[in-house]
Amino acid sequence: MASKSVPRKVILGCVWTAMSVPASDMWKETRVAAGTEPLCRQQQAWPTSAASREKRKASAQDVLAAPLWQEHQPAAAADEKWSASCEDPAAQPLWQEQGQGQVPAEYLQLQRRRGRRGRLPGRLLAVADALLASLVIAPLVVTTWVGVWTLEETHQLPAVPCFLAALAVHLTLALIQDYLPRRLPARSDDFRTASRGYTLLLAVMCITQWRSGWATAKPLDLRATLLLSAVCLVALLCVRSTKGLLTPPFFVFLDRHGEFFAISTRFRTSRSQHGVLWVLDCAFSVLVVGNLIVFTWRGVWTLLDLYLYPDDQLWSAIASLVLGYGVVLVAFALQLPLSLAVGRLQGASRLLAADLYHLVSFFGTVNVWRGVWNVLEIFLLEEYPELGCWVCATLPLFLLMLLGCGNSVLVRGVFIDGEEPGGRCIIFPCKYLRAYLQDRKQKKREKRRQQLAEQMVNSANHATSLPTFVNPPETTL
Structure with a gap:
């Protein structure tokens, strides 16, 4: 049986579409299935449209108003967030704000770790x-x-x-x-x-x-x-x-x-x-x-x-x-x-x-x-x-x-x-000493949040600079 040749324009269009998608979206489905994909990316359709990229860029710039990407950071950032929740006794614990029925394991582990390490230095x-x-x-x-x-x-x-x-x-x-x-x-x-x-x-x-x-x-x-x-x-x-x-x-x-x-x-x-x-x-x-x-x-x-x-x-x-x-x-x-x-x-x-x-x-x-x-x-x-x-x-x-x-x-x-x-x-x-050390920790935490925000803004700018096809051409092989 004679084989049909695929038009060269169709092949070039598919290659251009694949190149236009950011590298982070190539393994997006795997991250969503594992539960590590940020919420702002789970709600977007692939390929990413220009409007959704602008929305993600605005979310990354406004760290205090919409820190959705911080909820699924690696272990260090998550430990920092649990630590900030535990350090403020007047604030409501994070696991209660999320309406979960039982205390998360991360919260209990952090409390035990802080009890062992922070009790003697605090006294x-x-x-x-x-x-x-x-x-x-x-x-x-x-x-x-x-x-x-x-x-x-x-x-x-x-x-x-x-x-x-x-x-x-x-x-x-x-x-x-x-x-x-x-x-x-x-x-x-x-x-x-x-x-x-x-x-x-x-x-x-x-x-x-x-x-x-x-x-x-x-x-x-x-x-x-x-x-x-x-x-x-x-x-x-x-x-x-x-x-x-x-x-x-x-x-x-x-x-x-x-x-x-x-x-x-x-x-x-x-x-x-x-x-x-x-x-x-x-x-x-x-x-x-x-x-x-x-x-x-x-x-x-x-x-x-x-x-x-x-x-x-x-x-x-x-x-x-x-x-x-x-x-x-x-x-x-x-x-x-x-x-x-x-x-x-x-x-x-x-x-x-x-x-x-x-x-x-x-x-x-x-x-x-x-x-x-x-x-x-x-x-x-x-x-x-x-x-x-x-x-x-x-x-x-x-x-x-x-x-x-x-x-x-x-x-x-x-x-x-x-x-x-x-x-x-x-x-x-x-x-006096406790207030001084607490101020230093707060400054380090704010500096780290600014660095994470700058990284997200840079990644969003990189995604915006690459052209994408809203409706990629269909190929028939």
């Missing part, structure tokens, strides 16, 4: 953060307060005008807290300059407010002073703000752009939604809650001056240091087990347990501050009064700015007792 970092906050950051903060406080007393600044001026500046900065981040982009020279001036100004105003407030209450006798402190403490319990009594070593505030100018209010109102109520909320938080904290501190400090070695300043300072750091050590040691116990409570019992823990920690904080303060007065300010004040006022604040935690000097904002869910309401914001 060591928590201990290192506590030691750094107690032995480095807290003494630097107290030294800054001693220097500015003593300078103002040396120059005999009037109490009432300074008190009103400090409140006015503090309230003004609270009202413009949303405006400053928009005008000062992150990692810019303007932000670096303005942030340092902001920290310096608000630090001086906070110390002036406290010194002037204590000076206005100085004429009161012991009974009136203790009564005022007790009333202020009861008022703080009523407005659920006893956590605001704490300072370093239990609090460490980092100099981050998103949180640098933030001054939290008591009722958490929004400027864009509430307007006048937001202004009243700022005024209440600065003028009322802030001064309640000031006079509560004064009462406890006065009691320690009266009953803790009142005739010997050195032994009084040593006793305060021993007592204060002892309470701080116990508070940090019991934080994790108490958080688990408080997490099982609900309602008023949970709030009461959190308040008791905050008050015990507050007692340790006052003793640490008083001990460091008296030691500086004995060994530095008595020998070199003028020079010692200027050194204490400038050098520690400069070191804190270099460490990236200059905001720890400030006393601002309102903390609400029991605001965090479960037992996290008694977890102190004392993360």
